[in-house]
Amino acid sequence: RILILDYGSQVTQLIARRVREAGVYCEIHPGDVDDAFIDDQPGLQGIILSGSHASAYSDDSMKVPAGVFKAGVPVLGICYGMQSMAMQLGGKVQWSDHREFGYAEVRARGHTRLLEGIEDFITTEGHGMLKVWMSHGDKVTKLPPGFKLMASTDSCPIAGMADEERGFYAVQFHPEVTHTIQGEAMLTRFVRNICGCTGDWNMPDYVSEAIERIRTQVGRDQVILGLSGGVDSSVAAALIHKAIGDQLTCVFVDHGLLRLNEAQQVMTTFADHFGMKVIHVDASAQFMGKLVGVADPEAKRKIIGKEFVEVFQVEAGKLSHARWLAQGTIYPDVIESAGAKTGKAAAIKSHHNVGGLPDTLNLKLLEPLRELFKDEVRKLGVALGLPPAMVYRHPFPGPGLGVRILGEVKHEYAELLRRADAIFIEELRKTVDPVSGKNWYDLTSQAFAVFLPVKSVGVMGDGRTYDYVVALRAVQTSDFMTADWAELPYSLLKKVSGRIINEVRGINRVTYDVSSKPPATIEWE
Numbered sequence: 001r002i003l004i005l006d007y008g009s010q011v012t013q014l015i016a017r018r019v020r021e022a023g024v025y026c027e028i029h030p031g032d033v034d035d036a037f038i039d040d041q042p043g044l045q046g047i048i049l050s051g052s053h054a055s056a057y058s059d060d061s062m063k064v065p066a067g068v069f070k071a072g073v074p075v076l077g078i079c080y081g082m083q084s085m086a087m088q089l090g091g092k093v094q095w096s097d098h099r100e101f102g103y104a105e106v107r108a109r110g111h112t113r114l115l116e117g118i119e120d121f122i123t124t125e126g127h128g129m130l131k132v133w134m135s136h137g138d139k140v141t142k143l144p145p146g147f148k149l150m151a152s153t154d155s156c157p158i159a160g161m162a163d164e165e166r167g168f169y170a171v172q173f174h175p176e177v178t179h180t181i182q183g184e185a186m187l188t189r190f191v192r193n194i195c196g197c198t199g200d201w202n203m204p205d206y207v208s209e210a211i212e213r214i215r216t217q218v219g220r221d222q223v224i225l226g227l228s229g230g231v232d233s234s235v236a237a238a239l240i241h242k243a244i245g246d247q248l249t250c251v252f253v254d255h256g257l258l259r260l261n262e263a264q265q266v267m268t269t270f271a272d273h274f275g276m277k278v279i280h281v282d283a284s285a286q287f288m289g290k291l292v293g294v295a296d297p298e299a300k301r302k303i304i305g306k307e308f309v310e311v312f313q314v315e316a317g318k319l320s321h322a323r324w325l326a327q328g329t330i331y332p333d334v335i336e337s338a339g340a341k342t343g344k345a346a347a348i349k350s351h352h353n354v355g356g357l358p359d360t361l362n363l364k365l366l367e368p369l370r371e372l373f374k375d376e377v378r379k380l381g382v383a384l385g386l387p388p389a390m391v392y393r394h395p396f397p398g399p400g401l402g403v404r405i406l407g408e409v410k411h412e413y414a415e416l417l418r419r420a421d422a423i424f425i426e427e428l429r430k431t432v433d434p435v436s437g438k439n440w441y442d443l444t445s446q447a448f449a450v451f452l453p454v455k456s457v458g459v460m461g462d463g464r465t466y467d468y469v470v471a472l473r474a475v476q477t478s479d480f481m482t483a484d485w486a487e488l489p490y491s492l493l494k495k496v497s498g499r500i501i502n503e504v505r506g507i508n509r510v511t512y513d514v515s516s517k518p519p520a521t522i523e524w525e
């Protein structure tokens, strides 16, 4: 078991992720825990000290507890962690207000168990070199007694140091980011070879540990959870239910803007199959009522978000014995909301999801997925027995079809859009790309139909039609911040368009959206 002490770096979670990928269990705790906490860590095999934005010199920076270096286990310091280690063990750190960021080539010096044989290339003089991601202002200028130089660059002569006798290692660069090509190999080597962890920890183990944590946290209390049918809230629900059974009540608010048969699928999976307590609130009439005459995208988003909270609050009020509000917050949400708090991100769209419930509920927060990345959440979902089709589903925005029906939302439009969208998704799933052997649903990151409330003229049989237009949107992206439109095969587009026009009476024209993000966004509103 590895303990990661967090000094406030944006990428601390990535350390945890790499350690988990190496098959080793780890926990992240605040960097200023006391020595008693370090002493009371049964089964502890190693400690990793994260980076930080703070200077190891500043008074308000968190100090590494002295107990870390007396715990008798190997310690790896990263960036700030390295500087703290150097300062506390008798080395010197030079303060600087000038930070160096980005790619660097580091020369691995001497033979250490951490770096030996790990290199990206070898220079003509025979030096092993590493391509790394550096980010430092302060730097270590004198090695602490007992340490030897492990890595260096021109601008940072002490970029890595080690005292192998005591099992202390430190690097100025960040092995946890993928830009450091051998970073994963280094972290794996630290936790497995140096700390001696076996590397057989896996998702089923995570499930049992997470269940234990939830049980300890909530005891005999009742918990409520807003279930949306999306991946995160579904996985959170399945996990919490496994931990505390009927102490969990899910509230599923159907705003009438869901995809075809979605409400039914949610109820079948969670209530029928898993036997969970799910309150299905059909609030579609209420939502539709509030949206009458509203065409502005931001106004629609705000109404749907506010209404959602109100409906949820009413249901939560009925469960007066509940003490906890469970949410499917995952790690990228944690980073995103931290970014939103600093006000750095421009408000392009006001996002709404079930995570955005207010503090006024007076409930304690239970967020069992807080430290996981999306792909880990999916693996967890599969391990919990959720249907893979649900777990590997494309994302669906909180306001649902409300932002896929342009302008005013009407029940009639939603009905047409649901059917067109279902045809598109069905054909994407059915059509396999011969080169990759995968179907086009899995080859795209998000795909859906958009309803355009304009009419165009068509001809069907002998008659003239004057009907609505649907646009198809399919994108490929790794982070949803930028996206390319997917080059779907023409034959697939032809099939989808033919089926929609023939099967969905009221739509006589289908277009394909060939805009990338930026400058377009993925959703149309």
Ligand code: XMP
Residues within 6 Å of the ligand: 349, 350, 351, 352, 353, 395, 396, 397, 398, 399, 446, 480, 517, 520, 521, 522, 523, 524, 525
């Ligand atoms: P855009 O349209 O901004 O979308 O390029 C990026 C991703 O975010 C999703 N999205 C939302 N998700 N609540 C959500 O939970 C929302 O209000 C919301 N709006 C957009 C969108 O589907 C895409 O995956």
